[in-house]
Amino acid sequence: MQGGITGSGIAVMRVCVGAMLGLLLAGCATAQPVAVAALSPPMAASPAGSMVPADVRRHVTQLRAALLHEVARSITDTADGDRAWIARAQSAAGPVVIDRTQLLVVVDRNPAVQELRIMLARPDAPWEVIGGSKVSTGQTGRRHYYITPVGAFAHTDGILDYRALGTFNENHIRGFGLKGMRVWDFGWQSAEKGWRADREAGDIRLLMHATDPDYLEQRLGRPASQGCVRIPAAMNRFLDRHGVLDADYERAARDNRGLAALLSRDREPTPLAGNLLVVVDSSRVE
Numbered sequence: 001m002q003g004g005i006t007g008s009g010i011a012v013m014r015v016c017v018g019a020m021l022g023l024l025l026a027g028c029a030t031a032q033p034v035a036v037a038a039l040s041p042p043m044a045a046s047p048a049g050s051m052v053p054a055d056v057r058r059h060v061t062q063l064r065a066a067l068l069h070e071v072a073r074s075i076t077d078t079a080d081g082d083r084a085w086i087a088r089a090q091s092a093a094g095p096v097v098i099d100r101t102q103l104l105v106v107v108d109r110n111p112a113v114q115e116l117r118i119m120l121a122r123p124d125a126p127w128e129v130i131g132g133s134k135v136s137t138g139q140t141g142r143r144h145y146y147i148t149p150v151g152a153f154a155h156t157d158g159i160l161d162y163r164a165l166g167t168f169n170e171n172h173i174r175g176f177g178l179k180g181m182r183v184w185d186f187g188w189q190s191a192e193k194g195w196r197a198d199r200e201a202g203d204i205r206l207l208m209h210a211t212d213p214d215y216l217e218q219r220l221g222r223p224a225s226q227g228c229v230r231i232p233a234a235m236n237r238f239l240d241r242h243g244v245l246d247a248d249y250e251r252a253a254r255d256n257r258g259l260a261a262l263l264s265r266d267r268e269p270t271p272l273a274g275n276l277l278v279v280v281d282s283s284r285v286e
Contacts, residue, residue: 051271053125056101059272060120060130063103063242067118067131070241071234075115075132082129085117088280090127093152098123102274103130103244105208107229109137109148110283114221116231118244120272134221136211136230137279140194146204146227147194148279153186153206155245155275157252161185161262164210177210177217177233182240182264184208186277191227204228208277210236229277243269245277 051059067074077085089106098121107116117132137148166179176183186206192199207228211217216224217232224230231239241264243250250269253259 051101056120056122056272059270060128063118063270063272064130066242067238070238071131071133071232073133073232073234075117075134077117077129077132084282085129086119086127088282089117089119089121089278092150092280093121093276093278096152096276101125101272102247102276103270103272104274104276104278105239105245106278106280107135107137107148109150109223109279109281111223113282114223116229116235118239121274133232133235136220136222136224138191138194138225138227139223143195144226145194146191146202147199148225148227148229149189149191149204149206150279150281153189153277153279155184155186155248155277157248157256157259159185159187160258161249163262173215174212177213177236181210181233181236184239184245184277206277229279240264241267243267243273245273245275247273247275 085106085108088108089104092106093104101120101122104119104121105116106119108114114135114137115132116135118130120128120130139145140147162183162185164174164176164179164181164183166174166177166181168174184207186208188203189206190201191204191206193202204227208231209228210233211220211230213233216230220230220232239245243263246263246269249259249263250273253263
């Protein structure tokens with residue numbers, strides 16, 4: 001998590017870490033949503049649950065090609081590497097029933113890894129990895145910096161995401177990246193306090209968002225946030241444009257002007273869309 005307070009004129013602010021309310025830190029205070037004119041969402045393709053395997057394969061191939069084209073520093077792995085990611089994701093998502101074919105965003109908070117993978121999960125067929133990127137998750141040893149929690153976190157239409165204002169904080173950092181960058185909100189979650197030896201738990205607002213493109217994006221790949229998941233701007237745009245985690249949003253936006261206004265104008269929503277962020281930790285003994 002990162003990003004500073006974005007301006008004295010902002011009337012409404014949300015704060016990632018409850019214990020930090022009112023503090024001007026270059027960490028996790030969030031910004032008022034950017035005003036976006038309401039629009040009618042495009043008709044999404046048939047949901048993945050109603051597709052035949054050939055259709056699923058076609059959409060996976062298209063999404064993988066789009067990722068390589070749109071995310072210049074995307075990550076691909078070996079077959080063994082993909083299997084390891086899938087095994088950890090299945091373990092972390094265990095309590096959640098995967099009852100339809102859908103995409104997941106899987107993040108490994110291991111300090112030596114700090115990457116994400118977009119993954120296709122299926123209830124009746126092998127899972128597969130689409131591709132990934134570097135990330136930054138919660139850093140230890142700094143006061144008010146939490147350890148990003150492990151588990152499966154739903155992105156639901158019950159919480160309204162927002163978009164970065166692109167303004168600078170007192171340290172001249174654009175906490176959530178350029179104006180218009182999507183901020184995915186997974187609600188209040190319990191996380192360990194990374195600055196305490198006893199790892200006492202506290203509540204954080206778990207977000208996934210871009211970071212400052214000039215100073216901080218080049219540092220992705222190491223723990224640095226106050227508990228949120230920082231991602232590259234290109235990955236932010238990719239997830240936003242293709243609605244990777246917007247299954248609930250696309251459905252609800254037809255009757256909700258607030259949700260419709262939040263969705264990207266140039267989006268090409270995939271019918272494989274899901275709604276789960278899964279955080280794993282490969283440094284744990286398995």
